[in-house]
Amino acid sequence: MKAIVKKRAEKGLVCEDCPIPICGHLEVLLKVKQVSICGTDLHIDNWDAWAKQAMKPPTIIGHEFSGEVVELGKGVTDIEIGSRAVVEGHVTCGACEQCLSGTRHLCPQTYGIGVQRDGGMAEYVAVPRENLFILPDSIPDHVAAILDPLGNAAHTALSFDLVGKDIVISGAGPIGSMATAIARKAGARKVIVLDIRKYRLDLAMKMGATHVVNVAEENLDECLKNFGVQNGIDVGLEMSGNPEALRSLLSHMRPGGEVALLGIFPHDVAINWGDVIFKGLKIKGIYGREIFRTWFQVTRLLESGLDVSPIITHQFSALDFQEAFKVMHEGACGKVTLNWDLV
Ligand SMILES: [Zn+2]
Ligand SMILES: [Zn+2]
Numbered sequence: 001m002k003a004i005v006k007k008r009a010e011k012g013l014v015c016e017d018c019p020i021p022i023c024g025h026l027e028v029l030l031k032v033k034q035v036s037i038c039g040t041d042l043h044i045d046n047w048d049a050w051a052k053q054a055m056k057p058p059t060i061i062g063h064e065f066s067g068e069v070v071e072l073g074k075g076v077t078d079i080e081i082g083s084r085a086v087v088e089g090h091v092t093c094g095a096c097e098q099c100l101s102g103t104r105h106l107c108p109q110t111y112g113i114g115v116q117r118d119g120g121m122a123e124y125v126a127v128p129r130e131n132l133f134i135l136p137d138s139i140p141d142h143v144a145a146i147l148d149p150l151g152n153a154a155h156t157a158l159s160f161d162l163v164g165k166d167i168v169i170s171g172a173g174p175i176g177s178m179a180t181a182i183a184r185k186a187g188a189r190k191v192i193v194l195d196i197r198k199y200r201l202d203l204a205m206k207m208g209a210t211h212v213v214n215v216a217e218e219n220l221d222e223c224l225k226n227f228g229v230q231n232g233i234d235v236g237l238e239m240s241g242n243p244e245a246l247r248s249l250l251s252h253m254r255p256g257g258e259v260a261l262l263g264i265f266p267h268d269v270a271i272n273w274g275d276v277i278f279k280g281l282k283i284k285g286i287y288g289r290e291i292f293r294t295w296f297q298v299t300r301l302l303e304s305g306l307d308v309s310p311i312i313t314h315q316f317s318a319l320d321f322q323e324a325f326k327v328m329h330e331g332a333c334g335k336v337t338l339n340w341d342l343v
Helices: 039-046 049-054 147-157 174-185 198-206 220-227 243-251 273-278 293-303 318-330
Strands: 002-006 014-017 027-036 064-072 084-087 124-128 132-134 166-170 190-195 211-214 233-238 253-261 282-285 312-317 335-339
Touching (some): 002 318, 014 318, 039 049, 147 174, 166 174, 174 233, 190 220, 211 220, 318 335
Parallel strands (some): 190 211, 233 253
Antiparallel strands (some): 064 084, 084 132
């Protein structure tokens, strides 16, 4: 089969012929349909400091994918061949306190499909049965391939009650833009999205933002006043990983406001703790998706009319992956998907 591989401990990726994976005990084999490229895949392509410590090549990459079950490993009896499915990319230990308490996403022994074991940028992938989420017919393969980041967006945005609230989303990348659509769907009054890139702010508007602010050019205080946000921000979603963006967000929160943090900061960040303490802010860190609560939540949101289709801006054949990665690296895009139906 064809697969996109991090071949050696150096920059770059190759597409090459690999053996079809053997489907192990309690695993299923999927024929891959659609894969979307994640920021994580760009780190792996670049072979940056994070990638170097995270993986040991050779590894087939890709963790955001949809497929069809074509083989069942020993011990799997509850799934039908031909089922359409997506995959939670975090494989967890199943034995620690977090796993046993229904919070698998917080397992400290997590390893990643497409990072620490072979992933889905391939014609076939073997995955643990317990990581499989069976798709309803209503969700097409290319949308299914973005359920993982859509889950990150939902996990973040729906951490707090949004009904009638004024929300600020810092960072209009694909997850920030998908969180925009979710916040509108969940009943927010205003969804204000901040970024410094015009392309991405336009994308946030397409995803339903009521206002966008280019924070490199506009003054946020003035903008909030003009938008009618009198008392400060009710709920802040930090999705940029930019230290200055976090400080600005905290300073504009209303007393009693709530903040969810998904963006990963490049280093330790000093903040004005007075903003947190004296305003009694509630801050929640977000990692991954609640397994599988978030997956049910996003499929039901899609079935009830949540439209995330504008976020898929580019679609390529898997064989053109170099071109697809180039688009991703350049950044003038939303989600970029690869079609693995090669024949
Ligand atoms: Zn991802
Ligand atoms: Zn565990």
